Amino acid sequence: MRHSQQYVVGLVFYPGMTALDIIGPQTVFSALPGIQIHRIWKTLDPIQTDDGMRIIPDTTFDNCPPLDIICIGGGLAQSAVVDDPEILAFLRQQGSMAKFVTSVCGGSEFLARAGLLQGYRSATHWMFREQLAAAGVQVSTERVVIDRDRMSGGGVTAGIDFGLELAKVLYGEETAKMIQLLIEYDPAPPFDVGSPEKAGADLVNKAMLYAAEALNLKVK
Amino acid sequence: MRHSQQYVVGLVFYPGMTALDIIGPQTVFSALPGIQIHRIWKTLDPIQTDDGMRIIPDTTFDNCPPLDIICIGGGLAQSAVVDDPEILAFLRQQGSMAKFVTSVCGGSEFLARAGLLQGYRSATHWMFREQLAAAGVQVSTERVVIDRDRMSGGGVTAGIDFGLELAKVLYGEETAKMIQLLIEYDPAPPFDVGSPEKAGADLVNKAMLYAAEALNLKVK
Numbered sequence: 223m224r225h226s227q228q229y230v231v232g233l234v235f236y237p238g239m240t241a242l243d244i245i246g247p248q249t250v251f252s253a254l255p256g257i258q259i260h261r262i263w264k265t266l267d268p269i270q271t272d273d274g275m276r277i278i279p280d281t282t283f284d285n286c287p288p289l290d291i292i293c294i295g296g297g298l299a300q301s302a303v304v305d306d307p308e309i310l311a312f313l314r315q316q317g318s319m320a321k322f323v324t325s326v327c328g329g330s331e332f333l334a335r336a337g338l339l340q341g342y343r344s345a346t347h348w349m350f351r352e353q354l355a356a357a358g359v360q361v362s363t364e365r366v367v368i369d370r371d372r373m374s375g376g377g378v379t380a381g382i383d384f385g386l387e388l389a390k391v392l393y394g395e396e397t398a399k400m401i402q403l404l405i406e407y408d409p410a411p412p413f414d415v416g417s418p419e420k421a422g423a424d425l426v427n428k429a430m431l432y433a434a435e436a437l438n439l440k441v442k
Numbered sequence: 443m444r445h446s447q448q449y450v451v452g453l454v455f456y457p458g459m460t461a462l463d464i465i466g467p468q469t470v471f472s473a474l475p476g477i478q479i480h481r482i483w484k485t486l487d488p489i490q491t492d493d494g495m496r497i498i499p500d501t502t503f504d505n506c507p508p509l510d511i512i513c514i515g516g517g518l519a520q521s522a523v524v525d526d527p528e529i530l531a532f533l534r535q536q537g538s539m540a541k542f543v544t545s546v547c548g549g550s551e552f553l554a555r556a557g558l559l560q561g562y563r564s565a566t567h568w569m570f571r572e573q574l575a576a577a578g579v580q581v582s583t584e585r586v587v588i589d590r591d592r593m594s595g596g597g598v599t600a601g602i603d604f605g606l607e608l609a610k611v612l613y614g615e616e617t618a619k620m621i622q623l624l625i626e627y628d629p630a631p632p633f634d635v636g637s638p639e640k641a642g643a644d645l646v647n648k649a650m651l652y653a654a655e656a657l658n659l660k661v662k
Contacts, residue, residue: 240469241465241468241469242462242465242466242469242625245461245462245465245495246462248461248493248495249460249461249462249493249598251493252492252493252494253656259493259494261495268498272472273468273469273471273472273479274472274479274500275465275468275481275497276497276498276500277495277496277497277498278488278496278497278498280494280496327626347626348626365628365629365630366630376626376628377624377625377626378469378624378625378626378627379602379625379626379627379628379629380626380630382599382629383629383630383631383632386631386632386633387632390632395633396648398632398633399633399635399641399645400645400648400649400652402631402632402633402635402636403635403636403637403638403641403645403646403649404597404598404649404652404653405462405597405598405599406547406567406568406596406597406598406599406600406636406637407598407599407629407631407636408585408596408599408631408636408637408640409585409599409602409603409627409629409631409636410585410586410600410603411603411606411622411627411628411629412603412606412607412610412618412622413606413615413618413619413622415619415622415623416622416623416626416627416628416629417623417626417628418623420628421619421623425619425620425623426623428616428620429620429623429624432620432624433624436473
């Protein structure tokens with residue numbers, strides 16, 4: 223199968239990011255024909271994700287070519303870099319030219335701070351909804367949101383749904399379906415508690431306390 | 443929330459593995475209290491996953507402590523290493539002591555070749571079912587399979603379901619539910635074609651041709 227289109231995809235990496243936010247869509251993108259993927263950070267030094275794994279970026283902000291699709295995810299330590307002027311300048315610069323400006327999970331917060339989401343609808347991790355709304359973004363509780371040239375996924379695992387939806391937009395249904403089958407995406411979650419609406423107030427409160435403690439442990 | 447139990451988890455990394463196979467469960471495991479995660483390979487040199495990303499292992503076969511849980515995933519280039527005697531010896535050695543010997547996707551093939559799955563039921567990626575059955579394993583089409591001290595997930599994205607099921611076994615329902623909510627695992631696949639049974643013969647054939655071509659491109 224040949225596809226005449228060539229897309230240049232940029233995934234922004236940073237210390238303390240949640241690997242799965244970005245590895246979900248990366249898995250889908252890397253299965254698409256004619257895709258060039260860049261894993262981008264300030265330097266080519268390894269970054270550590272919030273689950274303790276070290277990944278080596280392959281592209282820097284300075285040597286990154288113009289991107290058709292730019293994507294940034296969230297992370298337990300994103301608050302440490304969410305106002306970083308170099309990151310925000312890079313997002314603004316690439317975002318002004320990209321075909322799609324995208325995020326997964328708390329990555330929406332970076333786009334909002336770069337001024338790229340004002341007046342747009344966006345998904346985000348459920349814990350970031352209020353914060354994102356306060357930044358002037360029309361926050362949606364949908365799992366994947368497309369609003370003109372902005373695309374976003376909800377928390378962490380939503381990156382897989384996001385990636386497949388983007389594959390559908392760029393390459394059509396048949397290719398997206400093949401990739402869904404190849405990554406055997408026929409989910410069978412053990413419980414029906416994957417969103418705050420389904421989980422209920424009691425579990426939401428426990429999860430927030432648990433996350434606060436985990437965050438504290440990671441920061442130490 | 444304190445948990446008295448401490449588990450040592452070993453994730454086997456290798457060149458050409460599919461990152462998502464292992465990052466799915468790693469995301470779940472890293473959110474559990476009292477877990478120590480090792481990313482293991484022959485050396486501490488970076489390995490490149492089959493989507494082109496470079497990851498740095500933090501533990502070698504030689505310096506790895508005894509593992510409570512050992513897990514190996516599949517990958518587009520797994521055939522290049524699936525008979526590697528060092529990998530198989532490591533799996534055998536650790537597998538003889540571990541509380542759970544586990545795999546995601548084509549990782550089941552490594553366990554079978556190490557002699558760790560004969561007489562057991564196991565899930566695998568749908569493309570590996572016949573091959574695994576030929577190795578004397580009772581292949582299941584379930585997404586996650588628990589058979590005594592063996593646990594396995596189906597293809598690629600099944601690693602998330604697998605991770606949550608293992609979290610339930612080790613830490614109980616409430617903790618597993620909190621983590622499912624924290625990683626917002628409320629999947630919304632764009633199509634209902636995530637298994638060969640659901641996809642139908644036509645899409646399965648197309649996907650197999652597509653994968654064969656992708657494999658060829660990766661191998662070059």
